[in-house]
């Protein structure tokens with residue numbers, strides 16, 4: 023069997039009283055990975071069965087032949103928070119199908135961990151999030167494979183592609199874990215694992231090609247090729263919807279950049295409006311917008327002077343030949359620093375102080391924590407060639423921003439809520455690459471290259487009657503503005519509860535009038551506010567959650583979906599601890615039961631996070 027996964031079709035509500043949890047799990051497991059066409063066929067088949075008044079006998083159900091028994095199937099599992107691993111997994115499937123192999127593409131969120139024992143060929147594409155942690159959709163499988171319950175997989179041939187970012191301490195940890203755990207269980211790694219950094223495209227392509235070549239002998243079936251032709255169109259149809267992509271973005275226009283924090287605020291948070299007019303771009307509540315940015319020209323000039331290079335020197339970056347200055351502005355990361363730059367710059371410059379720093383990993387991390395690339399060069403200016411400097415830098419990567427609008431309300435615009443990274447350090451002003459571009463350097467009417475990054479792991483419930491709890495301090499508020507606009511447009515009857523926090527009520531109550539309007543109209547049933555610095559002791563959203571624990575638990579028992587957006591490092595973890603506390607206190611659960619309850623919410627897609 024060959025199938026294309028479309029997560030949009032899997033976020034259905036809980037089965038309620040109709041199905042038991044095991045039945046529900048079995049159904050979602052069986053249909054995950056089916057294309058829209060296949061789902062339509064299955065629904066017609068089931069409707070016919072129901073209309074005939076006959077249930078499929080159990081023995082017959084068990085006897086339905088599995089395509090997996092007839093020819094090998096490559097199961098492609100992805101664990102992805104922001105879509106990169108999913109994109110590679112989809113492209114892998116398109117390529118294996120083109121090669122005539124049978125395949126099945128499944129999000130780890132929809133995969134029953136015990137199923138692993140039935141696999142013969144498995145390709146894993148997984149990113150790492152948090153501090154070396156798996157993305158949400160991979161948590162369960164990742165954990166399961168590390169437990170004693172995990173089965174032996176002696177017959178399994180597998181391959182792993184890990185995505186990560188070498189500026190993090192635990193680089194590509196999740197992919198490494200999957201590899202290690204499968205090997206321990208007896209699986210055979212058939213192509214070497216590749217740990218990709220932020221510029222993953224070329225390495226990922228090479229890994230895909232190698233995997234296809236390696237599996238050639240196992241997958242040479244005429245039948246597989248016939249099935250592949252059918253679903254090839256499903257893959258093409260899926261991708262055609264997004265005409266503009268990370269590689270081919272849309273040149274949009276900045277309409278508005280408005281500061282929405284007060285004059286005396288410690289924060290500069292902007293409401294950004296971008297026109298998508300005539301692009302045909304569509305997005306859903308929960309998606310993010312990818313933004314390509316230009317570095318500050320002054321930063322490029324300063325670096326050129328410090329390393330005594332020429333601005334006009336021709337250089338090549340990822341097949342583009344352009345001047346060194348243009349490359350610094352448009353193609354290279356100059357703000358986010360990482361250990362690889364220090365190593366390459368040290369080798370090019372022969373700097374002794376940096377050589378010493380490189381010997382002490384912890385000291386290097388401390389040093390890099392507050393420093394951008396330009397700070398390193400300022401601290402250690404040495405003559406290096408333009409080509410050496412280019413080789414030391416990483417290619418510029420777009421930043422993602424949770425979309426703060428719904429197209430039902432704003433049509434061909436997209437709104438964002440952006441914290442302007444802007445601080446003084448070491449005697450200089452520092453701005454974030456993308457937030458500095460959008461909030462400071464780009465004038466209204468200016469052009470910005472954008473693309474939509476769909477996020478099927480952060481979706482409103484399909485049933486508009488389902489209650490929703492939204493926890494979004496700071497810029498974490500963004501997707502909830504989108505959610506409320508969408509629920510308003512839907513005429514959704516479900517209750518909505520917002521938890522918001524920021525330093526001060528008078529300065530930092532983002533979109534205050536809109537929330538008050540929603541409260542007045544009744545769309546927002548409850549709002550719980552945590553202004554952290556308006557009193558002696560800090561009050562955060564999780565404190566409000568605990569105070570309201572009884573009602574929060576009650577809403578969840580009524581089927582509410584719960585969403586968390588904003589800071590990943592502290593807030594999301596503290597909120598999760600508060601939820602577990604609520605389940606213990608108000609649900610009478612033990613530690614283990616509270617964790618199981620949270621897991622069941624996550625599996626039912628009723629606990630979703632968009633954290634960064």
Ligand SMILES: Cc1cc2nc3c(=O)[nH]c(=O)nc-3n(C[C@H](O)[C@H](O)[C@H](O)COP(=O)(O)OP(=O)(O)OC[C@H]3O[C@@H](n4cnc5c(N)ncnc54)[C@H](O)[C@@H]3O)c2cc1C
Nearest residue numbers: 357421422423424439440441443454455456457497500634
């Ligand atoms: C799925 C997703 C959704 C997101 N949604 C949003 C959103 O809705 N709104 C939003 O504002 N951001 C959002 N982000 C974060 C956003 O993508 C960028 O990471 C953020 O804007 C910083 O990017 P930058 O290019 O401006 O700064 P960078 O150039 O990436 O960072 C510059 C450096 O400054 C450091 N730094 C940042 N802030 C400070 C500070 N205050 N003091 C000292 N050092 C600092 C950073 O650690 C970094 O080393 C989201 C991220 C993801 C992954």
Ligand SMILES: NC(=O)c1ccc[n+]([C@@H]2O[C@H](COP(=O)([O-])OP(=O)(O)OC[C@H]3O[C@@H](n4cnc5c(N)ncnc54)[C@H](OP(=O)(O)O)[C@@H]3O)[C@@H](O)[C@H]2O)c1
Nearest residue numbers: 441495496497523524525554562563589590592593596634
């Ligand atoms: N140095 C950095 O790299 C840096 C600096 C700032 C923000 N950020 C990141 O930028 C993103 C957006 O920041 P933002 O300005 O939107 O919001 P934010 O910094 O997350 O702050 C929003 C609110 O959350 C509070 N808060 C702080 N710690 C918390 C915790 N453990 N639990 C719950 N609430 C907590 C803050 O209080 P207090 O501020 O009063 O404690 C504030 O009231 C986040 O990912 C954040 O991590 C990075």
Ligand SMILES: Cc1cc2nc3c(=O)[nH]c(=O)nc-3n(C[C@H](O)[C@H](O)[C@H](O)COP(=O)(O)O)c2cc1C
Nearest residue numbers: 102103104105106107149150154186187190193194
């Ligand atoms: C909040 C956050 C935390 C991250 N933590 C790590 C990490 O600990 N280790 C790592 O190697 N990469 C880390 N990354 C980088 C991602 O793995 C990388 O961006 C990857 O391409 C994302 O793939 P995905 O879109 O499939 O989730 C982190 C990214 C974000 C946004």
